[in-house]
Amino acid sequence: MEEKLTIVVVGASRGIGKEIVNRLASNSSYTILALSRNLDRMENNFSSFKNVKCFSFDLSKNDVREQASHIFNSFKSIDILINNAGKLINKPFVELTSSDLSECYQVNAIGVMQTVQAALPKMEQAHIVNISTIGGFQGSVKFPGLTAYSTSKAAVVSFTELFAEEYKDTAIKMNCLCLGAAQTEMLEEAFPGYEAPISAMKMAEYIVDFALNADQWMNGKIIPLSLSTP
Numbered sequence: 304m305e306e307k308l309t310i311v312v313v314g315a316s317r318g319i320g321k322e323i324v325n326r327l328a329s330n331s332s333y334t335i336l337a338l339s340r341n342l343d344r345m346e347n348n349f350s351s352f353k354n355v356k357c358f359s360f361d362l363s364k365n366d367v368r369e370q371a372s373h374i375f376n377s378f379k380s381i382d383i384l385i386n387n388a389g390k391l392i393n394k395p396f397v398e399l400t401s402s403d404l405s406e407c408y409q410v411n412a413i414g415v416m417q418t419v420q421a422a423l424p425k426m427e428q429a430h431i432v433n434i435s436t437i438g439g440f441q442g443s444v445k446f447p448g449l450t451a452y453s454t455s456k457a458a459v460v461s462f463t464e465l466f467a468e469e470y471k472d473t474a475i476k477m478n479c480l481c482l483g484a485a486q487t488e489m490l491e492e493a494f495p496g497y498e499a500p501i502s503a504m505k506m507a508e509y510i511v512d513f514a515l516n517a518d519q520w521m522n523g524k525i526i527p528l529s530l531s532t533p
């Protein structure tokens with residue numbers, strides 16, 4: 304018999320998150336909670352799946368923990384949480400405003416931590432997967448203009464190691480994938496005309512398999528998932 308799992312995907316309205324939900328939803332024994340700001344878009348995307356529940360959720364607000372708790376309270380347990388949402392600002396360093404910096408940090412780092420805080424009361428044995436970027440991975444290839452984005456994503460890398468240490472005696476595991484370029488609206492908006500070597504669907508295939516299985520082998524690990532060198 305298939306294992307019944309409740310899986311939360313944050314940032315599910317488009318791009319990689321949408322493909323993660325599409326892939327998970329084909330298994331009817333999974334219940335998927337799809338979260339992002341654009342509720343209409345998610346309801347439209349996933350209307351053919353009975354096992355996908357869509358919720359409006361905004362990581363940029365200062366009540367993320369309360370928003371998330373409110374959603375999670377209707378569910379008995381959470382087995383997998385994929386923190387996939389992201390905000391990218393591509394701007395020369397000297398032009399970054401205070402709100403550019405704080406918005407990126409709120410959505411990409413603080414909001415992720417607050418979502419995890421809200422999920423913990425529902426977790427016994429669970430895998431949390433944080434989606435960062437190869438630009439947030441030490442020693443990797445870097446891109447000018449991505450200071451706000453990549454440093455906030457680097458904070459999630461550090462959070463992954465710190466959380467895993469603090470929860471190492473529990474059955475809650477956290478790992479982080481640092482993605483290289485995948486063809487999505489985010490990439491097209493930030494770097495018009497750039498062609499990524501991987502589709503959103505292909506990236507989602509790896510992430511879903513990782514989220515379902517990798518906690519058997521690793522905890523607190525930061526994995527670069529990229530075809531670029533270094």
Ligand SMILES: NC(=O)c1ccc[n+]([C@@H]2O[C@H](COP(=O)([O-])OP(=O)(O)OC[C@H]3O[C@@H](n4cnc5c(N)ncnc54)[C@H](OP(=O)(O)O)[C@@H]3O)[C@@H](O)[C@H]2O)c1
Pocket residue numbers: 313314315316317318319320321338339340341342360361362363386387388389390410434435436437481482483484485486487488489490499503
């Ligand atoms: N594509 C790449 O090349 C690439 C490379 C490295 C890392 N990544 C990372 O991979 C993840 C997915 O990227 P993607 O390319 O699929 O991006 P995308 O197409 O822009 O999708 C991002 C998702 O995050 C959601 N989101 C954005 N701001 C939010 C907020 N304030 N509250 C809640 N949800 C929010 C968006 O939904 P709403 O707008 O409906 O809220 C959307 O569903 C991101 O974390 C990104 O940083 C992507």
